[in-house]
Amino acid sequence: MGGKEATTGLGNTLVDEIEARNVWGFQISVSAPKQNLAQLYRFCFLMLGDSGKAQEVFQRTLHEAARRAAREGLPNERFWLFRDARWRCLEASETDLQAEPLEIEEQEITAGTASQIERLEPIQLAIWISAAPEPQRTALAFFYLDEFDHREIADLAELKLSELSRLLAVGRRQFQAWLGATFPERPPV
Amino acid sequence: MRAAVSRARGSDEFTNQQGFDRAVAALVRAIPIPAEAVEWFSDKDLTSPSKWTWKKTARNPAVLAIGIALIVIAGVFVFNFVGRLNDFPGSGTARKLLTIAGSTRSVLLDPVTGDAGTLSDLFFLKHGLEHYDVPAEFADFQTIGCRVFEDDESQRIAQIWVAEKRMQFFLFPAERDAKTGAALQFSGWRYVHQEGWVGAVTERNGVCFMAALRGPEKDLMPYLATAKQ
Known part of the structure; x- marks a missing residue:
């Protein structure tokens, strides 16, 4: 995971970019970086294991972001989009069938x-x-x-x-x- | 701790873990993004740009702060400008003398009883001050005391205390032109205010006369109106 150090800022960028629209009270047109929104979708996908559900949560998160940006402005909190998406994923999976808690087998990682x-x-x-x-x-x-x-x-x-x-x-x-x-x-x- | 980290990095277990993490991260990067989600990455903005309005601009804290600062600066300019409008040659000295009037106690003055108008001779004979004449409007006022002193610019000032409303008179040299040395003249009576005191100033023969009392301008007006009649 060599990219970790280099990519820590990317999460910020998304939030910062969206916040930048409200800096002077003017709604400035700034497109969110593709990389981060793609990551937001991937996060939803990993959390839900289903493309349709992931897409639904992803879109609801961004709609909510757009609504808040237009009304009261976006929260001054880092990674709030990811945080918001996480709660939506948890909420969405609450209604799903829950796996029974099992003692899952563990194995040491091998070279192959x-x-x-x-x-x-x-x-x-x-x-x-x-x-x-x-x-x-x-x-x-x-x-x-x-x-x-x-x-x-x-x-x-x-x-x-x-x-x-x-x-x-x-x-x-x-x-x-x-x-x-x-x-x-x-x-x- | 560094040694432990270094040892761990060199171990097979750590190498395998790194390979594992890299492979999983690569798999995550390979997650395809559906077309509907890709729409969000296009030039379309999350929010439609809202209309620019005066109301929104005015509510902006930065604009508000700049606005307040500009109003304060404008206020200071207007205040100074209005103050300058009432200025006349000698108004600076007159204001300083009003401050002195506020702090003067009667014991500081030499007791003199008589009409204020008669003190011109005293100032000329005793102090060599020419044209230090009390104008006719105030010449009949009964004096309590008087003195002659030098101000911080070494100008010789005559101060007279009269019984009428505990008024004080000041006679001082008129302001002079820096180049020609000629006294700067002005006509009629001019008002100055300082620390709750008001003064009515006139100039004659290169000497300014100021009648001062504590209170508003309207308290002095009747004396000057009488003089006009």
Whole structure:
């Protein structure tokens, strides 16, 4: 995750750009950067594991942002779009069928994992992450978005840094176990 | 701690974890964005630009602050301008003398009883002050005391205290032209105000006379109106 340091600002940019419209009380036309809105959609997708639902939450979040910008102005809070989207995702998944809490198997990460992951479809990853219990689901979605640093993720997911670290470590091992069961490593030729 | 981090970085476990994270992040980046969502990234704005209105502009804190600052600056200019409108040659000295009038106690003055108009001779004979004459309008007022002193510009000032409404008279040299040295003249009576005191000033023969009392301008007006009649 070499990009973490470099990408921490991107989350800000989205919020800052939208806030920039209200700086002098004039509604200035500024298009939000594509990169960040794309990331917002991907976040919704990872949280919900369903393209349709993700799109619905994504659009509702942006409609709400537009409504607030036009009326009372946007909140002076970093990453509020992502925070807002997260709550909407939690709300949306409340109505879904909930997975029974299970003791999920864990497995150490192996050298061949990267090639196993390459064989996955994004939807498979999204379904796996969206099925994780809260707040692990939020932590994993934010972390693999490669958009925020650890402190920002901890803030967004309302976790302590140590808690976040533990959830990510457990998540990796669980995902590895699932990978091992679903896509067994090819025997070396 | 650095050693621990360094050790961890070198370990296979850490390398595998990095590869794992990179691969998952790459998979996340590969999530396709539906066309409906892409519409939001186009040139279309999240909010339609609202109309520019005076009301909105006026409510803006920055505009409000600038507006208040401009009003204050304009107020100061107007105040100074109006103040200058009433200025006349010697008005600065007159204001300073009104401050002195406010702080003068009768014990500071030499007791003199008589008509104010008769003091011209005293000023000339005793102090060598020419044309330090009390105008006819105030010449009949009974004096309590008088003195001659120098102000901070070494001008010789005559101060007379009269019984009428505890009024004070001041005689002082008129302001002079810096180049020619000629006394700057003005006609009639001019009013000055300072610290609750009001003064009516006139100039004759290069000497200014000021009648001063504590109170509003209208308290002095009857004396000057009488003189006109």
